[in-house]
Amino acid sequence: MKMQFDNFQQLWDMAGHGPFVWTSVLVSLVMMIWLIVRPLADRKAALQDVARDIARTAQAKENLKGDS
Amino acid sequence: MSRSLPNGFTAYLKRDLLLAYRRRGEAASPLIFFLLVSTLIPLGVSPDPARLAELAPGIIWVMALLATLLSTEGLFAADHQDGSLEQMLITPQLLVMPVLGKVTAHWLVTGLPLTLVSPVIGLVLSLPAVGIAPLVASLAVGTGCLSLVGAVGAALTVSLRRGGLLLSLLVIPLYMPVIIFGSAVVQAGIDGFNWLTPMAALGAMLGLAVVLCPLAIAGALRLVSSN
Amino acid sequence: MSSKTDWTWFHRLGSPRWFYETTGRWLPWLGLLTLLLLGTGLVWGLGFAPQDAKQGNSFRIIYIHVPASFLALAGYYLMAIAGAVGLIWRMKLSFMVMKAAAPIGAVLTFLALFTGAVWGKPTWGTYWVWDARVTSMLILLFLYLGVLALQYAFHSQEAGNKASAILALVGTVNIPIIYKSVDWWYTLHQPATIKFTSAPSMHPDMFQPLLVMILGFYCFYAVALFLHTRAEILRRERKSSWVRELAIKEAGL
Numbered sequence: 001m002k003m004q005f006d007n008f009q010q011l012w013d014m015a016g017h018g019p020f021v022w023t024s025v026l027v028s029l030v031m032m033i034w035l036i037v038r039p040l041a042d043r044k045a046a047l048q049d050v051a052r053d054i055a056r057t058a059q060a061k062e063n064l065k066g067d068s
Numbered sequence: 069m070s071r072s073l074p075n076g077f078t079a080y081l082k083r084d085l086l087l088a089y090r091r092r093g094e095a096a097s098p099l100i101f102f103l104l105v106s107t108l109i110p111l112g113v114s115p116d117p118a119r120l121a122e123l124a125p126g127i128i129w130v131m132a133l134l135a136t137l138l139s140t141e142g143l144f145a146a147d148h149q150d151g152s153l154e155q156m157l158i159t160p161q162l163l164v165m166p167v168l169g170k171v172t173a174h175w176l177v178t179g180l181p182l183t184l185v186s187p188v189i190g191l192v193l194s195l196p197a198v199g200i201a202p203l204v205a206s207l208a209v210g211t212g213c214l215s216l217v218g219a220v221g222a223a224l225t226v227s228l229r230r231g232g233l234l235l236s237l238l239v240i241p242l243y244m245p246v247i248i249f250g251s252a253v254v255q256a257g258i259d260g261f262n263w264l265t266p267m268a269a270l271g272a273m274l275g276l277a278v279v280l281c282p283l284a285i286a287g288a289l290r291l292v293s294s295n
Numbered sequence: 296m297s298s299k300t301d302w303t304w305f306h307r308l309g310s311p312r313w314f315y316e317t318t319g320r321w322l323p324w325l326g327l328l329t330l331l332l333l334g335t336g337l338v339w340g341l342g343f344a345p346q347d348a349k350q351g352n353s354f355r356i357i358y359i360h361v362p363a364s365f366l367a368l369a370g371y372y373l374m375a376i377a378g379a380v381g382l383i384w385r386m387k388l389s390f391m392v393m394k395a396a397a398p399i400g401a402v403l404t405f406l407a408l409f410t411g412a413v414w415g416k417p418t419w420g421t422y423w424v425w426d427a428r429v430t431s432m433l434i435l436l437f438l439y440l441g442v443l444a445l446q447y448a449f450h451s452q453e454a455g456n457k458a459s460a461i462l463a464l465v466g467t468v469n470i471p472i473i474y475k476s477v478d479w480w481y482t483l484h485q486p487a488t489i490k491f492t493s494a495p496s497m498h499p500d501m502f503q504p505l506l507v508m509i510l511g512f513y514c515f516y517a518v519a520l521f522l523h524t525r526a527e528i529l530r531r532e533r534k535s536s537w538v539r540e541l542a543i544k545e546a547g548l
Contacts, residue, residue, distance in 0.1 A: 003342055003343060004346065014353075014355075015346075015351060016351075017353040020353045020356065020416060021352060024410040024413045025341070027409060031406060032406075032515065034402075039522035039526040043522070043526045043529055047545045048545075050529075050542035051542040051543060051546035220465055224445065224458050224462060228449070237437070241434050241437040241438050241466070241469070241473070242465065242469050244473060245469070245473055245475075248476045248479070273472070276468075287382075291457045292454075
């Protein structure tokens with residue numbers, strides 16, 4: 001099994017088929033990475049949401065205690 | 069002579085037919101749509117009989133499909149609005165029988181007229197005479213499938229406000245096998261092949277639909293009531 | 296004396312918290328495995344596998360197109376099964392998995408179509424061709440979009456889940472019918488047969504990296520599914536104590 005291309009220029013060019021192959025690869029990578037990054041961001045946002053809510057209720061309790 | 073236990077099928081069949089009769093104009097709109105669009109085709113494509121004949125089987129089938137799709141949205145909508153859907157859900161009978169009654173009524177009011185009018189449309193679109201019989205047969209069975217499958221979509225979207233467009237999105241992929249085989253029956257008839265073969269596939273689809281769709285429809289309608 | 300089967304394992308399986316904590320342990324390893332498999336497969340396929348005699352180097356797109364197609368179809372069945380389990384056993388977690396599977400499957404179907412179209416240009420001279428495989432993939436995309444649309448159309452989360460589950464199941468029955476119909480339709484109308492390199496007749500040097508890529512995509516799917524489900528769990532269970540504790544810990548309060 002040997003390397004099919006002699007240098008990076010040839011790998012990029014792929015004997016003229018380069019644009020097709022690399023477009024497919026890059027679009028696929030971008031979308032697949034998005035499928036990973038998006039839920040990670042959602043997770044963080046969900047936890048931050050909950051934390052903010054907890055902080056707010058704690059603050060409200062404090063205020064209530066301060067008033068009475 | 070003993071009377072068999074009422075199962076709701078005939079009751080709902082009669083009811084829906086009566087309701088359709090009372091709203092005759094509305095009930096006739098799929099048929100009118102079908103007829104009107106047939107005049108659009110030669111205007112949009114070409115009046116040349118040879119070209120029309122080539123496209124006729126597929127075009128007639130697509131138009132029948134769209135006409136059925138138009139009328140499917142209203143299948144459960146009126147009942148949902150005036151509360152009779154809830155009534156249907158609390159009857160002691162199996163829900164599938166009233167559902168089958170309603171869908172049969174829908175077919176009698178939509179699919180059957182389309183089927184009966186189709187030879188005229190075929191004539192207008194230069195369909196070869198040998199294609200008329202397969203056309204009528206395929207539409208008779210196929211529109212039955214379309215009514216059943218469309219009812220599943222109608223049941224799923226009945227409680228949604230803008231359900232119409234969503235209904236189309238849901239139901240069109242499920243319609244595709246019906247149109248593939250439906251127009252193939254007609255094309256086979258025109259080309260001289262045995263059109264009973266694709267017709268058998270269409271019949272099998274109808275059989276499957278009659279058994280499975282009412283279950284899906286009943287499930288979807290119960291969902292609406294507990295929503 | 297108990298003659299009843301012990302179903303605790305099943306009910307534990309249905310606990311969102313258990314799922315969250317267990318997948319949390321598995322994910323680093325799964326992620327690593329995915330990167331390894333996909334990395335190896337891509338490098339192997341793009342750089343080392345021999346090129347096709349007729350198609351040249353653009354046949355290398357197969358290393359993404361085929362795995363994506365596999366997972367797109369398999370993912371739909373997974374989504375439908377998750378929906379069925381949710382409907383039958385009323386398992387919230389199962390519905391969450393179903394909801395997670397929808398966008399992943401839709402993206403993979405789109406990728407299969409996109410890579411297929413890009414592959415078609417140098418091979419057959421056109422981006423789009425209505426052959427059986429492409430048409431079936433397109434219909435699959437519509438089925439996915441339908442489930443997604445239905446999911447978000449309802450105000451009630453539960454109604455949306457149940458409706459999507461029913462639709463997914465109806466779609467499942469339809470998929471073999473659709474595939475067979477389209478196949479039959481295509482052979483009916485097809486004048487000349489254009490075959491691209493099918494797997495069994497492929498040279499092993501071309502086939503082996505494909506196998507690696509398929510495995511890599513399966514792992515990728517699992518990772519994506521777990522991540523999406525975990526995010527959904529946190530959203531839905533935000534009132535429960537374990538989520539609140541987790542949030543406090545993460546925020547460093």
